[in-house]
Amino acid sequence: NAFIYIYLVNSFSRLTDVSVFVGDLAGTLHRVVELFELLGFDRGQQNSAFIQENPESVAVTSLMTTAREECIYRLQGVSYSLPTDPNYRLIEGLTITINTGRNLLVTGQSSSGKTSLLRVLAGFWDIDSGMLERKLASNRSVYLPQKPYFPCGKLTLRQQIHYPRRLLPNGIIDHTENARIADLLKSLKLDDMIARCGGLDTPVEWDWQETLTPGEQQRLTIVRVLYRKPAIAILDEATSSVSSDCEADIYRLLRANGITFVSAGHRPSLLQFHEIELHLDGKTGYTIKELASNT
Numbered sequence: 001n002a003f004i005y006i007y008l009v010n011s012f013s014r015l016t017d018v019s020v021f022v023g024d025l026a027g028t029l030h031r032v033v034e035l036f037e038l039l040g041f042d043r044g045q046q047n048s049a050f051i052q053e054n055p056e057s058v059a060v061t062s063l064m065t066t067a068r069e070e071c072i073y074r075l076q077g078v079s080y081s082l083p084t085d086p087n088y089r090l091i092e093g094l095t096i097t098i099n100t101g102r103n104l105l106v107t108g109q110s111s112s113g114k115t116s117l118l119r120v121l122a123g124f125w126d127i128d129s130g131m132l133e134r135k136l137a138s139n140r141s142v143y144l145p146q147k148p149y150f151p152c153g154k155l156t157l158r159q160q161i162h163y164p165r166r167l168l169p170n171g172i173i174d175h176t177e178n179a180r181i182a183d184l185l186k187s188l189k190l191d192d193m194i195a196r197c198g199g200l201d202t203p204v205e206w207d208w209q210e211t212l213t214p215g216e217q218q219r220l221t222i223v224r225v226l227y228r229k230p231a232i233a234i235l236d237e238a239t240s241s242v243s244s245d246c247e248a249d250i251y252r253l254l255r256a257n258g259i260t261f262v263s264a265g266h267r268p269s270l271l272q273f274h275e276i277e278l279h280l281d282g283k284t285g286y287t288i289k290e291l292a293s294n295t
């Protein structure tokens with residue numbers, strides 16, 4: 001009997017060890033999937049509709065553009081369908097220009113296609129017809145999905161903030177960034193995170209996704225964006241779980257850091273933080289409205 005118990009204890013220990021490896025593997029797998037999505041997008045460019053990535057070009061012809069604004073996205077007569085069902089048309093003939101500092105809010109009923117549009121802008125989904133021009137390199141945009149993702153596998157707070165960029169466990173750490181990270185966490189009332197995580201560089205034992213509240217997760221993903229400072233942030237209901245005060249802080253910080261944003265959401269309070277509203281009617285149609293932004 002003693003032998004069986006020892007054998008069982010040994011087997012359970014091995015199972016625990018394996019679970020850590022599986023956690024690591026999940027994080028890596030997620031990155032591989034993102035790579036495939038990107039490659040799939042590049043393949044799609046060669047057929048179907050005309051998608052142009054032109055990071056160098058800053059030529060702007062939109063009437064709404066001022067001297068300081070640069071065009072980030074230009075869509076002309078864009079139509080697209082569900083990737084899984086070409087007969088399920090989501091948008092028909094969408095024409096819109098997104099310039100720096102002219103932040104766009106995508107609204108519409110549930111299932112009207114808000115998330116789908118953000119996926120098209122991010123380059124995850126192809127278009128069927130029309131022209132979609134991206135005038136910035138893909139590494140200058142950040143996409144925050146509806147449900148924040150935190151890779152598991154004993155990662156440190158610094159690694160989570162750097163995600164999806166990879167910081168190797170034994171890689172060189174830039175400690176000159178510590179103060180900046182601490183400031184960003186403080187600006188979103190997450191300063192206690194450093195103590196909770198045992199510092200910026202201590203591998204964390206607990207599961208981020210299960211331990212942090214939805215609001216904490218959303219604020220931490222915004223810290224990622226502010227840390228990375230992309231030209232544009234694509235935010236899919238990225239503030240749905242935070243208070244209205246915190247939501248205002250988030251949009252103020254994005255603006256202060258010169259990050260243009262395209263958001264999708266339901267809350268009427270979002271209108272005040274954006275310059276343009278694109279309303280999807282859920283039947284492939286849309287309306288565009290200039291908003292009186294007071295931020």
Ligand SMILES: Nc1ncnc2c1ncn2[C@@H]1O[C@H](COP(=O)(O)OP(=O)(O)OP(=O)(O)O)[C@@H](O)[C@H]1O
Pocket residue numbers: 082084108109110111112113114115116117
């Ligand atoms: N990956 C997918 N595969 C198949 N169908 C999808 C996929 N993603 C979205 N859809 C379908 O496309 C339609 C539009 O979905 P989408 O998520 O874009 O709407 P939404 O306006 O963002 O909705 P919500 O406000 O509820 O998040 C829905 O009918 C949805 O079921």
